[in-house]
Amino acid sequence: MIENDEYCTAVQVLALCRLAGVQPRLFEVLVHLFGSPERILKADRSSLMAIDDMTAKTAKKITGTAALLKQADELHRQLKKRDIAVMTRFDNGFPQLLFELNDPPPLLYIRGRMPDNNKKTVALAGAENATNEGIEWTVKLAGAFAKAGVQIVASLSKGIDAAAHIGAKAADGVSYCVLDSGFDQIHPPEHMPLAIDVAQSGGVISEHPPEQTYTTESFKSSNRLLVGLAQAVVVTELYHDSTRTLDLLSFCRQIGKLTFIMVDPERGALADEGSLAEAVSCGAIPLTGLEKTGDIIKALV
Incomplete structure (x- = not known):
C-alpha cells in the first residue's frame, strides 16, 4: 500500500x-x-x-x-x-492575492522567483498591435512604477506587454511574466530571449505543464492569473481587436479589480472610441500624465 x-x-x-x-x-x-x-x-x-x-x-x-x-x-x-x-x-511565498480568485491555481511552474507578497504589484497590459507611441508610453510608465519599487507583471504578448518588461528592466526594476503556455512552448516563440531575460531578475510563471501549447483556453486562464497577481491593472493602449486586453478588463469587472487606463498628455488616449468606452464600462479609471502613477501607487493595498 x-x-x-x-x-x-x-x-x-x-x-x-x-x-x-x-x-x-x-x-x-x-x-x-x-x-x-x-x-x-x-x-x-x-x-x-x-x-x-x-x-x-x-x-x-x-x-x-x-x-x-x-x-x-x-x-x-x-x-x-x-x-x-x-x-x-x-x-x-505563494501569492496571497491569488486567493481572491474563486479558482486559485493549485500549483504554478516557475523559473526565477515569485513576486514578493510584501511589495506592491501592478499588471501592465495593452494592444498587441501597439503603435510606437504606445510602446514609448508604456516603457515610461513601467519605468516610473519600477523606480518607485512597484513590481510589474505582464504577459509575454507582443506590443504593450513586452514593452512593460523592457521598461521595468531599463529602470533597474523587476518584472514577472505570465505565460499562456508551458515552458517548452513559449508563445510567441520569438519572445524566448525576453522570457529568459525576465527570469534573470524576476520570474517566469505558468499554470501549464511544460508541454502545453498555446490555446484560447490557456490564454484566458493566464489572463485570470495576471489579474490575480496584481493589486491593480493598468492599460496603456487599446483597440477593438485587442482581444486579450478586452478579456482582461471584463475579468477585472467580474472580480472588482482596480483598473486604470493611462492617457498620454500629448497624444490623448491611445484607444479607439468604442474600446475606450468599453474599458470605462468595465470600471477602468482614465488618468492623464506620468505623475498619476503616484496616485495609483497610493491606491495599491
Whole structure:
C-alpha cells in the first residue's frame, strides 16, 4: 500500500491536478472540505460523491490518485533537473492575492522567483498591435512604477506587454511574466530571449505543464492569473481587436479589480472610441500624465 505522507505536497498536488486532471475550481472545493492534499488522497468514494456536481468518473480518478504518486514524484524530479520549480497554494511565498480568485491555481511552474507578497504589484497590459507611441508610453510608465519599487507583471504578448518588461528592466526594476503556455512552448516563440531575460531578475510563471501549447483556453486562464497577481491593472493602449486586453478588463469587472487606463498628455488616449468606452464600462479609471502613477501607487493595498 502506498503511503501518501511519503511524498511532499508538490508531488501530491501534481498527482491530483496534472495526472488525475482535477481542475482548479474543483480543487478549491476539495481543499475547503478536506483541508489538505493528503486528506483528499485518502477521501473515499461516498465522501466525494456527496459533493455537488461530482461525477462517478471524477470520483474514481481522485480515489485512484494514490497509485499515481510514484509517477508524480518522478515528474517532480525531472522538473527540478530542468530548473523548473513547482509551487503549490500550500507553500510559503505563494501569492496571497491569488486567493481572491474563486479558482486559485493549485500549483504554478516557475523559473526565477515569485513576486514578493510584501511589495506592491501592478499588471501592465495593452494592444498587441501597439503603435510606437504606445510602446514609448508604456516603457515610461513601467519605468516610473519600477523606480518607485512597484513590481510589474505582464504577459509575454507582443506590443504593450513586452514593452512593460523592457521598461521595468531599463529602470533597474523587476518584472514577472505570465505565460499562456508551458515552458517548452513559449508563445510567441520569438519572445524566448525576453522570457529568459525576465527570469534573470524576476520570474517566469505558468499554470501549464511544460508541454502545453498555446490555446484560447490557456490564454484566458493566464489572463485570470495576471489579474490575480496584481493589486491593480493598468492599460496603456487599446483597440477593438485587442482581444486579450478586452478579456482582461471584463475579468477585472467580474472580480472588482482596480483598473486604470493611462492617457498620454500629448497624444490623448491611445484607444479607439468604442474600446475606450468599453474599458470605462468595465470600471477602468482614465488618468492623464506620468505623475498619476503616484496616485495609483497610493491606491495599491
